[in-house]
Amino acid sequence: MAPPTVRDLLDQRGRHPFAMLRVESLEEAEAAAKAGVELLSVPPAMVFDRRFREVAPDAFIFPGDNFYEIGGTDDFLRWAFPLFKHGADALYCSGALATVRAMADHGLPVCGHVGLIPAKRTWTGGFKAVGKTLETAQLVWRQCRALEEAGAFAVEIEVVPHSITRLIAERTDLFLISMGAGAGGHAQYLFADDVLGQNRGRIPRHAKVYADFAAEQDRLQRMRIEAMGRYVADVHAGDYPAPQHLVDCDADVVSAFADWLDRNA
Incomplete structure (x- = not known):
């Protein structure tokens, strides 16, 4: 089977809860694909490895990196086009709205990021929930609206109160990828490191550990x-x-x- 399309994801919002993982190796990608994980966040280099589609032929993939690793709008375009050419289904972008708009204007499916954005956490007070007050809930909503107007089809909504996520989902056409933001998201997103118990640092509250790879x-x-x-x-x-x-x-x-x-x- 071919991976789902952007249209498929948008059409199935609220009908089918998608599972998404961040994987860091071909072994993890293969395991995720065989386990039935539909959406994968992957390191950009993995997209260029011909073996990737051999092990995960059906996965919808979002290559992504922090905006400061890529640069400005022109840098993002130079980064995105080869990835799209080599089979990326969408591109993650936590950069400027102008960058999201430029990518969307070129027909590139873009996923933005709202709520707790780790690379921009200084603006919202560090590694903590965003949206627990009226002011910050309004901020998350404005972020979603701005990304939607810029042409993004999806957003990762991270560590936002689940009640706020649900209300936003009812009022946006975006495909919401929930990382610790509740079942109102159209996909649930975790890191394979957390699922596999490989994370030796602080385990986020929203993470659920299913194996103990660290002990192994x-x-x-x-x-x-x-x-x-x-x-x-x-x-x-x-x-x-x-x-x-x-x-x-x-x-x-x-x-x-x-x-x-x-x-x-």
């Missing part, structure tokens, strides 16, 4: 250290290499080579 990685690291330690001990004791690890040649070749070295070395 610790176990594997202990196995690495133990195996490498035994290798070092074998080398130091002269037990490696043993005869079964060696290649040799006929004795007459060794003798002839030794004679040659004696005459020529």
Whole structure:
């Protein structure tokens, strides 16, 4: 099957709750695709890897990076066109409205970002919910309206009170991707690191952990250290290499080579 289109996402708003993950490797992308995750946020480099579509042929993908890693409007356009050419279904943009407008004017499907925008968190007080007061709820609404008017088809709405998200969803034509913003979003979005229990730092309140990869990685690291330690001990004791690890040649070749070295070395 082909990935869903932008039109498919918009037509299914409120009818089908989409699952979305941020994946960082081909292994995670393949696992997400086989698990039925429909939407993937991916590092831009992954789009150019021909193996990606082999492992995740049906996923709708949003390559994305922080705006300060890309630059201004012209930089974003130079960044976006090759990604779209190589199969990106939409482009994430937390840059200026003028940038969103320019990308949309060129026919590029754009996803903006509202609420808690980590790269711009200084304006809203750090890593905390946005929209718990009337003033900040109005800010989130104005952000959505501005992005919609600029031509975005979707927004990531992050750490916004679920009641505020629901009211916005009822009054916008945007496709809302909820990261910690409640079931009013049309897609639910988490990082694979959190889902897999790979995050060793602070786990966000909205994250749900489904596996304990960190413990497994610790176990594997202990196995690495133990195996490498035994290798070092074998080398130091002269037990490696043993005869079964060696290649040799006929004795007459060794003798002839030794004679040659004696005459020529």
